[in-house]
Amino acid sequence: MNTPDRLSSDERGVSIILEYILIIGILAVFMGVIVLQLNDIFIETPTRVAMKNQFQDIGNQIATKLTDISLIAPDNGYIRAKVYMPYAIGDYDYRAEFTYIGGDYVLKIESDKLNKIEYVPLNNLALQIIPMGYTISLKKDHELIYTSSTHLKPTAVALAYPTKVEVGTNVTFDMTYSTGEGDIWYQWDFGDGNSANGQYDSDNPSNSLEDHSYNVAGNYTATLTVWDALGYSDTDSINITVLPSTPDPFLHADKFVTPDTTEPNNPVRITLYIRGGGIVSTARNISVIHVTDVSGSMDPDYYGDNGYTLYTSNSGTAIPSKWESNITVDGSFSSLTVMAYSNNGKDVDLWVKSPDGDFARAQYLITNGELYYVQNPVEGEWTIAVVADYPTDSDTVNVDVEKNGYFWGWWYISGTLVSSSSFVLNGNATTFNLQIPSVENLKIEATPVNGSKVLHLWVEKGATRYGPYSGAYEESNGGGNYTAYVVADFPYGTQDFYLYTSIAKIDAAKITAKTFNGFLRGSDQVGVVSFGGTGGSGRTPRITLDQPLTNDTNQANSSIDGLWAYGGTPLGGGIKTAREELVANTTAGNIPVMIILSDGNPTITSSGQPSETLAIQEALDEANVTKQTTINNESILIYTIGFGPDANATLLKEIASSPNNYYFAATSEELQSIYEQIARELREKAAQNVTVTDVLPPDVILSETPSGANVTYSNGTTIIRWEIPSIRINETWTVSFLVTPTSASVTETNVPNASNVTFLPFPFVGVNFTTIYLPPGEINVTSLGAKKVELQ
Amino acid sequence: MKSMSTKKFTDDENGQILIIMALLISVLLAGLSLLYTQNLLAGTESALTQLNFPKNEIRDLNRIVEEQLVYYAINNPENFLTYVRELDKQITMMYALHGAYADIDVYDVKTNINGDITSFSVKIIFSNAVVDYEHTRQIVI
Numbered sequence: 041m042n043t044p045d046r047l048s049s050d051e052r053g054v055s056i057i058l059e060y061i062l063i064i065g066i067l068a069v070f071m072g073v074i075v076l077q078l079n080d081i082f083i084e085t086p087t088r089v090a091m092k093n094q095f096q097d098i099g100n101q102i103a104t105k106l107t108d109i110s111l112i113a114p115d116n117g118y119i120r121a122k123v124y125m126p127y128a129i130g131d132y133d134y135r136a137e138f139t140y141i142g143g144d145y146v147l148k149i150e151s152d153k154l155n156k157i158e159y160v161p162l163n164n165l166a167l168q169i170i171p172m173g174y175t176i177s178l179k180k181d182h183e184l185i186y187t188s189s190t191h192l193k194p195t196a197v198a199l200a201y202p203t204k205v206e207v208g209t210n211v212t213f214d215m216t217y218s219t220g221e222g223d224i225w226y227q228w229d230f231g232d233g234n235s236a237n238g239q240y241d242s243d244n245p246s247n248s249l250e251d252h253s254y255n256v257a258g259n260y261t262a263t264l265t266v267w268d269a270l271g272y273s274d275t276d277s278i279n280i281t282v283l284p285s286t287p288d289p290f291l292h293a294d295k296f297v298t299p300d301t302t303e304p305n306n307p308v309r310i311t312l313y314i315r316g317g318g319i320v321s322t323a324r325n326i327s328v329i330h331v332t333d334v335s336g337s338m339d340p341d342y343y344g345d346n347g348y349t350l351y352t353s354n355s356g357t358a359i360p361s362k363w364e365s366n367i368t369v370d371g372s373f374s375s376l377t378v379m380a381y382s383n384n385g386k387d388v389d390l391w392v393k394s395p396d397g398d399f400a401r402a403q404y405l406i407t408n409g410e411l412y413y414v415q416n417p418v419e420g421e422w423t424i425a426v427v428a429d430y431p432t433d434s435d436t437v438n439v440d441v442e443k444n445g446y447f448w449g450w451w452y453i454s455g456t457l458v459s460s461s462s463f464v465l466n467g468n469a470t471t472f473n474l475q476i477p478s479v480e481n482l483k484i485e486a487t488p489v490n491g492s493k494v495l496h497l498w499v500e501k502g503a504t505r506y507g508p509y510s511g512a513y514e515e516s517n518g519g520g521n522y523t524a525y526v527v528a529d530f531p532y533g534t535q536d537f538y539l540y541t542s543i544a545k546i547d548a549a550k551i552t553a554k555t556f557n558g559f560l561r562g563s564d565q566v567g568v569v570s571f572g573g574t575g576g577s578g579r580t581p582r583i584t585l586d587q588p589l590t591n592d593t594n595q596a597n598s599s600i601d602g603l604w605a606y607g608g609t610p611l612g613g614g615i616k617t618a619r620e621e622l623v624a625n626t627t628a629g630n631i632p633v634m635i636i637l638s639d640g641n642p643t644i645t646s647s648g649q650p651s652e653t654l655a656i657q658e659a660l661d662e663a664n665v666t667k668q669t670t671i672n673n674e675s676i677l678i679y680t681i682g683f684g685p686d687a688n689a690t691l692l693k694e695i696a697s698s699p700n701n702y703y704f705a706a707t708s709e710e711l712q713s714i715y716e717q718i719a720r721e722l723r724e725k726a727a728q729n730v731t732v733t734d735v736l737p738p739d740v741i742l743s744e745t746p747s748g749a750n751v752t753y754s755n756g757t758t759i760i761r762w763e764i765p766s767i768r769i770n771e772t773w774t775v776s777f778l779v780t781p782t783s784a785s786v787t788e789t790n791v792p793n794a795s796n797v798t799f800l801p802f803p804f805v806g807v808n809f810t811t812i813y814l815p816p817g818e819i820n821v822t823s824l825g826a827k828k829v830e831l832q
Numbered sequence: 833m834k835s836m837s838t839k840k841f842t843d844d845e846n847g848q849i850l851i852i853m854a855l856l857i858s859v860l861l862a863g864l865s866l867l868y869t870q871n872l873l874a875g876t877e878s879a880l881t882q883l884n885f886p887k888n889e890i891r892d893l894n895r896i897v898e899e900q901l902v903y904y905a906i907n908n909p910e911n912f913l914t915y916v917r918e919l920d921k922q923i924t925m926m927y928a929l930h931g932a933y934a935d936i937d938v939y940d941v942k943t944n945i946n947g948d949i950t951s952f953s954v955k956i957i958f959s960n961a962v963v964d965y966e967h968t969r970q971i972v973i
Contacts, residue, residue, distance in 0.1 A: 063848075063851075067851070078862070081862075104885070105885055108885035108887050109885075111887055112887050112890050112891060112894075112965070114956075114965070114966070114967035114968075114969075116967065116968045116969065116970075117956075117965070117966045117967035117968055118964075118965075118966055119963060119964070119965050120963065120964040120965075121885065121962060121963045122961070122962055122963070192951075192970040192972075195972075214944070214945050216942075216943070216944035216945045216950070217944050217950055218950075219942065219950055219951045219970075219972050220942075220951075221940065221953065221970050222940060224942075240942070242940070242941060242942045242943060245943050245944055245945050245947075246945055248945075249945060298950070298951070298972045299970075299972055308972070309972055309973065689910075690907070690908060693907075693908075694907075699948075772946070776973070
């Protein structure tokens with residue numbers, strides 16, 4: 041009985057244990073299965089998914105940056121672009137590498153540990169760059185590095201003027217239009233067995249010009265070779281015709297391309313160069329109008345010192361005329377008194393130097409002299425110096441030394457006379473004779489150079505002497521013969537100085553315009569137009585035809601003398617008035633010329649608007665109209681002169697017929713030389729009715745519209761044409777523009793024979809035009825090898 | 833005894849509930865861990881795509897060289913280097929406002945006998961957090 045009970049009881053006990061064992065077993069199996077799947081489910085599968093996404097992110101990032109780099113890849117430089125990559129993805133490091141599979145460049149990103157590879161296509165980038173290199177994620181930084189290096193090879197451009205010349209006459213050979221990188225050397229082989237060489241100096245291009253003359257008539261080919269520091273070289277040549285007699289007026293035309301080696305689709309510059317040459321014995325007549333600024337800034341009465349301009353400058357050294365002596369001071373001196381005075385009232389200056397080197401000017405004035413006083417003087421040797429402060433003549437000077445004198449209030453009570461001297465002191469001035477034309481304002485000033493010692497100036501006009509002046513001597517309505525004296529008002533050493541003579545700008549303008557008129561012949565015409573202001577504010581325009589065109593230069597000079605300066609600057613109105621006078625009254629056959637002189641910005645329009653912007657625009661507009669105006673088939677030649685530092689050089693250069701026709705004058709002297717140069721430059725024509733035509737073939741694309749050109753297109757070619765009324769002897773006409781060659785080969789930028797220059801030659805009669813065919817303007821267009829980008 | 837066994841069995845049922853709850857919590861934790869892992873692995877790149885390559889800024893620099901410097905060289909050769917220096921200052925300041933460094937450095941200016949500039953070299957430098965760029969150009973006028 042007990043057994044079944046125990047059994048029964050054991051069965052329940054076993055049953056419960058078995059239940060637990062079974063449950064635990066089932067759970068263990070279940071957990072085992074889960075554990076086996078956990079790594080895959082929770083780690084590897086999400087890691088693979090994440091890695092795929094990340095690889096694609098990285099790949100896209102690199103591919104995008106590669107594209108960006110290719111879009112801005114410099115031909116000579118580098119790009120370093122950072123690539124951002126996680127250090128590891130799910131504890132797995134990886135590697136990114138450019139590779140080449142099946143004809144395409146791809147980015148391969150792989151993780152060895154996870155056995156995962158992702159390929160990112162680079163879309164066969166038509167980028168002309170080859171991707172290469174690799175990086176691993178464990179590196180600190182990752183970069184795409186693009187590098188490229190090119191060198192601009194030299195291009196030789198051989199120019200010479202004149203290209204037709206008489207035996208023994210100099211020809212100037214010009215290599216300064218050549219280009220290249222860094223230092224450039226050149227050699228000219230003149231074709232007659234002679235040569236010259238040198239190094240191009242970019243700071244002084246004129247040093248690179250070579251003059252050469254030929255002793256025997258004939259045709260010569262001069263060859264220019266230029267080379268750079270790396271040894272690259274280029275050559276160009278030019279033909280020189282040497283004649284036994286003076287050549288008639290002619291044209292020389294050239295065309296060159298810089299640089300002459302390039303890659304497809306890289307722009308290059310074509311320059312057309314035409315220069316007149318030859319000699320004529322009979323010069324032509326000119327009709328010139330002086331267009332003169334008479335605004336307030338031309339006159340010191342309204343514009344202070346800025347209204348002056350330097351007329352002449354002289355230099356000198358001031359040396360004092362002095363008497364010097366020593367006095368010994370001992371313990372018996374409770375005070376020291378030194379008095380210096382002249383007998384006849386000449387001005388004398390007294391200086392005293394103590395034994396310890398202290399140097400002092402006398403403190404007190406006395407009759408005809410000065411007094412120095414000091415209490416308890418330092419014992420020892422004192423030096424006394426008396427200086428003649430007068431330019432000429434002489435006077436007897438007395439010097440008394442006393443001790444123990446004293447002051448009672450303002451009264452000096454004499455002490456014991458220690459010494460007394462008397463001597464004759466001559467004046468000692470540096471003297472200048474000045475001849476000044478009649479001017480409204482004159483200023484003469486002595487200015488120390490390399491020092492600041494005191495100078496005194498006297499100016500003598502006729503029998504009257506004015507001075508002394510420590511500053512400037514100024515005079516209104518001056519002119520004539522002057523004598524200037526410069527005196528040293530110091531006892532020791534010397535002082536270098538300039539003596540500046542300045543006159544009003546309006547005076548300088550008048551003087552130089554009259555000088556120019558002195559170059560004119562009776563058959564030339566001259567006129568005067570002035571532009572300034574009037575009214576209380578000076579803003580009412582005052583544009584006056586002061587002198588219509590005339591053959592009488594005296595009459596023109598009188599009109600010039602009548603100019604006066606005041607108010608604003610309506611430049612545009614001045615140009616318009618001058619143009620209208622030239623159009624109306626230029627004698628047939630004369631060269632119409634306008635010489636514009638201004639010292640500042642236009643400030644008012646011809647209608648009285650006080651706006652600098654509008655006034656400048658008006659001036660430019662009027663200048664453009666003038667340039668397009670022809671008189672008897674002659675264009676109006678505009679010269680501009682900026683006078684003084686306030687002149688608007690940029691504006692005046694734009695107004696001038698060409699930048700070479702702009703001049704800057706800082707002083708009246710420079711202004712005069714400019715007027716003389718302009719007078720010399722107004723020469724005869726070398727060619728008339730000049731038509732310049734350049735025709736570009738279809739594989740050369742015009743990149744910008746050239747200045748002043750008429751551009752048309754026909755059968756794939758580009759026709760560029762300029763019409764020039766005339767080109768004068770020694771006048772240079774150039775134009776340059778960018779073109780882009782599209783195919784790789786040796787390309788000519790010409791259509792043969794179609795690119796030419798036609799003109800009516802000297803003596804400009806009849807209808808037989810001369811044609812000069814432009815050179816082909818070859819470019820060597822080569823494709824350089826693909827550039828590389830490296831992943832690091 | 834029987835009533836005692838029944839009570840024990842009731843206690844065992846509580847243990848099963850405990851185990852089942854433990855399993856449920858484990859599954860919940862595993863799910864959360866999966867979400868966390870995927871977030872951890874997949875979210876880091878999104879911000880980087882916002883860092884644009886500064887190609888337009890670099891193109892602008894090149895355009896300035898091609899247009900403005902060439903304009904100065906043609907129209908005002910005597911003041912060319914002065915204008916370039918002023919332009920360079922402005923470029924450096926303007927790019928600094930956008931967290932980048934830019935500089936144009938002109939040298940080797942060649943002129944012909946008329947004073948016209950025929951060519952010059954210019955080094956263009958750009959640098960920011962993403963890109964370093966340097967380009968040396970020979971501009972033929």
